[in-house]
Amino acid sequence: MSVEREKMAKILIIDDQPYIRETVSEELGDEGYEVAVAADVTSVQKDLVSTRPDLVLLDLYLEGMDGFKVLREIKVREPGLPVIIFTAYDSYLDDPRLARADGYVIKSADFGELKRKIKDVLRQKQQSPPKGESG
Amino acid sequence: MAGGRGQRLMPLTKRRSKPSIPFGGIYLLIDITLSNCINSQIYKIAVLPQYKGQTLMEHLDAGWNIFSRALGHYLKVLPPQQQLGDMWYRGTADSIRQNIHILNQDDIELVLVLSGDHVYKMDYRLFAGYHREKGAMVTVGVIEVNKKMASRYGIIEVDSDFRVVGFEEKPEHPKTLPGDPDKSLASMGVYLFDISTLKDVLANTDGMDFGKDILPGVFHEVPVFAYPYKMENRIEEIIHVTDEATGKRAARLIDRARDSAYWRDVGDLDSYWNANMDLTGVDPYFNLYGQKWPVRTFQKQYPPAKMVFASEAEDPPRAGKALDSLVSHGCVLSGSVVRNSVLSYNVVVQSWSLVEESVVMEDVVIGRNCRIKKAIIANQTRVPANTHIGMDLSEDRKRFTVTPRGIVVVDRDDFA
Numbered sequence: 001m002s003v004e005r006e007k008m009a010k011i012l013i014i015d016d017q018p019y020i021r022e023t024v025s026e027e028l029g030d031e032g033y034e035v036a037v038a039a040d041v042t043s044v045q046k047d048l049v050s051t052r053p054d055l056v057l058l059d060l061y062l063e064g065m066d067g068f069k070v071l072r073e074i075k076v077r078e079p080g081l082p083v084i085i086f087t088a089y090d091s092y093l094d095d096p097r098l099a100r101a102d103g104y105v106i107k108s109a110d111f112g113e114l115k116r117k118i119k120d121v122l123r124q125k126q127q128s129p130p131k132g133e134s135g
Numbered sequence: 136m137a138g139g140r141g142q143r144l145m146p147l148t149k150r151r152s153k154p155s156i157p158f159g160g161i162y163l164l165i166d167i168t169l170s171n172c173i174n175s176q177i178y179k180i181a182v183l184p185q186y187k188g189q190t191l192m193e194h195l196d197a198g199w200n201i202f203s204r205a206l207g208h209y210l211k212v213l214p215p216q217q218q219l220g221d222m223w224y225r226g227t228a229d230s231i232r233q234n235i236h237i238l239n240q241d242d243i244e245l246v247l248v249l250s251g252d253h254v255y256k257m258d259y260r261l262f263a264g265y266h267r268e269k270g271a272m273v274t275v276g277v278i279e280v281n282k283k284m285a286s287r288y289g290i291i292e293v294d295s296d297f298r299v300v301g302f303e304e305k306p307e308h309p310k311t312l313p314g315d316p317d318k319s320l321a322s323m324g325v326y327l328f329d330i331s332t333l334k335d336v337l338a339n340t341d342g343m344d345f346g347k348d349i350l351p352g353v354f355h356e357v358p359v360f361a362y363p364y365k366m367e368n369r370i371e372e373i374i375h376v377t378d379e380a381t382g383k384r385a386a387r388l389i390d391r392a393r394d395s396a397y398w399r400d401v402g403d404l405d406s407y408w409n410a411n412m413d414l415t416g417v418d419p420y421f422n423l424y425g426q427k428w429p430v431r432t433f434q435k436q437y438p439p440a441k442m443v444f445a446s447e448a449e450d451p452p453r454a455g456k457a458l459d460s461l462v463s464h465g466c467v468l469s470g471s472v473v474r475n476s477v478l479s480y481n482v483v484v485q486s487w488s489l490v491e492e493s494v495v496m497e498d499v500v501i502g503r504n505c506r507i508k509k510a511i512i513a514n515q516t517r518v519p520a521n522t523h524i525g526m527d528l529s530e531d532r533k534r535f536t537v538t539p540r541g542i543v544v545v546d547r548d549d550f551a
Contacts, residue, residue: 017508019528020541061475061492088405088492088509088540091413091420093281106283107540 009122010034012053014044014070015086016062020107024057024086027111028118044070048078055122057114058101060087068097075100082121086114141252143403146536146546147513152184154251155191156407157496157514159414159423159430160463160479163194164401165251166432169210174428175259177247178208181237183230188214198433211237226343227324228336235337238330246333248326248345254410254421255323255398256370256428262327265362272332272357275299275350276325276364278398279318285309287402288321289346291361299359302351322346323364323398332357365396372425392428394421404538408511411477411494415459423461437465437480444470444486453486471501479514493525509542516547 011033015021021037028035036051038044040063056074060067067085074083084103085092092098102124103117141148147156154165165182172180180202184191195212202208213234215224224230227248231238238246245266247259257276266274277291290309292301301310302322309319326345328336332353342348353359372392377384397420401407413420423430440462442455453470460476462468470486479497484490488505495501495512502520509525512518524531525543536544 017526017541019526023528088409088542089412090284090406090409093283109539109541 008032008034009054010036010051011055011057011118012047012051013037013057013086014047014062014067015039015057015059017059020059024111024114027115031115033118044073045077048074048081053081054125055118056081056083057086057118058083060085060089060092071098071101080125082125084114084117084121144401144407146544146548147404147407147511149546151190152188153401154184155188155194156252156401157479158254158401158407159411160461160477161434162430162432163191164254165191165194166198166430167254167256168249168251169199170428170430171255171257171259172247172249173431175257177259178202178206179241179243180210181234182210182212182251183224183234184212184214185224185230194433198431207241213237226347227345228349229343231333232337235334238334243330246328246330248328250324250400252401253324253398254401254413255364256392256394256421257325257364257368257398258370259327261367261369262325262362265367266327266360269297269360270358271327271360272329273350273353273359274327274362275359276323277320277361278323278364279312279315280321282309282311282317282319285319285321288319288400289324289350291320291322293320293361297361297363299350299354299361302354304347304351320361320363322350324400325364326350327362364398368395370395370425370428372422372427392422392425393418397421404511404536404544405540405542408494408509408538408540408542412475412492414461414477415475417459435464435480437463440464440466440468440478442468446470451487455484485520511542511544513544513546516545517550518545519550 011028013021013024016039025035025037036053038047058067058070071083074081082102084105085098085101086105086107088107090106093104102121105114105117141153144153155163158164192212199210202210245263280288286305286307286309290303290306291299292310294300312318324346336349336353340349370392371388371390373386373388375384376387399406399410401410414423444453444455446453455468455470457468457473460473462478463480465481466478467483471484471488473484474491476490476493478495481497482495482499484501485503487503488501490507493507493510496514498515499512501518504520505518505522506526507524524545528537528541531537531543535549
């Protein structure tokens with residue numbers, strides 16, 4: 001994967017709530033990121049191919065498929081693609097099923113933590129070879 | 136156990152105290168802690184209610200009038216009597232100070248101080264065993280929390296023997312565990328005192344709260360130990376396993392159920408919502424369906440939950456169903472779908488509505504064609520047809536309470 005400048009990274013937001021997709025897109029767009037969104041999890045495979053994201057923000061509760069499965073699928077297809085879990089639940093902070101995720105951010109009206117985590121994860125990704133690291 | 140005002144749980148605490156907030160469909164929060172007591176064979180209990188105690192008193196009278204005075208067992212409800220002045224209870228320690236006389240009535244050695252708004256299954260016998268083994272005067276239940284959550288709690292520092300050597304209340308930069316910079320030790324607000332120490336502390340200090348005022352001083356004076364709950368607590372349970380080949384379901388006793396390590400302080404709306412969500416699913420974080428550690432309550436009389444209309448083929452489908460959810464007695468899902476939710480008694484969800492990831496309290500009617508996601512709907516709310524909740528938070532913020540995590544809280548007054 002080509003090394004892009006951090007600000008230009010492309011982020012795919014997978015969330016079934018339109019409001020979350022819109023507000024997070026706006027927030028991250030303002031930071032200079034390129035943003036793509038997906039609501040329908042059956043299309044993740046297609047979206048990964050068509051959008052070629054540098055990072056995925058993944059909600060855990062998704063209609064029709066759970067986020068754990070989506071995470072597994074992404075990490076099988078693209079082991080080097082960082083995934084940050086972005087959820088309203090704190091129950092899964094230490095869930096072993098999420099061990100391969102690169103970060104866990106609890107949804108909040110303040111996007112500061114999310115932005116910091118994205119920055120950190122993208123920086124780590126640039127520094128290390130594409131391999132499923134955990135953070 | 137005292138019941139706090141619960142400002143961070145508004146509007147749920149508009150009309151009731153924290154321990155009497157409904158939980159898990161048919162329970163009140165206090166049922167969890169009281170069940171822990173009787174499952175731990177503790178039969179001398181004093182409840183110290185504070186604000187808006189009516190619902191709590193009625194519930195305890197209806198559901199917990201089960202103790203035999205003849206055997207020396209009791210559950211006493213002790214609202215503020217203003218015996219020592221004209222004040223209400225000003226904190227956990229103050230509530231006990233004002234009722235210190237009851238501790239003189241029996242031959243009591245150890246006093247367990249609990250909170251009526253925690254969700255956990257704790258065997259207090261193991262806690263007391265640890266306290267005696269350590270030669271402690273005070274033992275505090277502690278839990279490892281992710282550093283992210285640590286600033287909400289009292290953070291405790293221990294030596295290698297788990298003796299308490301430091302205490303900070305809700306620190307901005309919490310001390311982390313040696314060897315694990317992501318974790319801190321938080322006080323659960325569960326304390327065990329030798330009675331002599333408790334009396335001394337209450338007599339010699341004027342601190343109102345154990346966590347805030349008393350513990351930070353007392354560990355210099357007497358041995359205070361931390362009880363690592365996640366490691367030590369052990370609830371055995373019977374689980375049922377179905378053999379894939381034969382289809383036979385067999386019971387198996389396991390010596391430590393997964394929720395032995397579960398603990399949650401339901402102090403704000405987000406954690407309240409999350410604790411309810413933890414009850415749903417195939418293998419929930421907190422299991423209400425165990426046999427060895429029953430949670431009791433006062434069960435109200437309602438007919439069985441009913442799911443009607445089976446017209447899946449209609450367009451749009453009109454089929455009543457609940458998936459990954461808890462549905463209490465009296466509920467009617469009439470051509471509507473409920474998913475990942477907890478419904479209390481007597482909830483009606485009308486046709487073509489969809490309710491997801493929500494907590495719905497007693498006597499709520501959700502009209503036709505509603506779309507509700509990540510919401511808490513307080514009792515007796517009438518949600519009009521075609522209402523959307525949790526779909527557009529900027530709209531929701533104009534009418535309802537929306538939490539930091541985006542949970543929308545709806546009260547009956549919102550649609551009045």
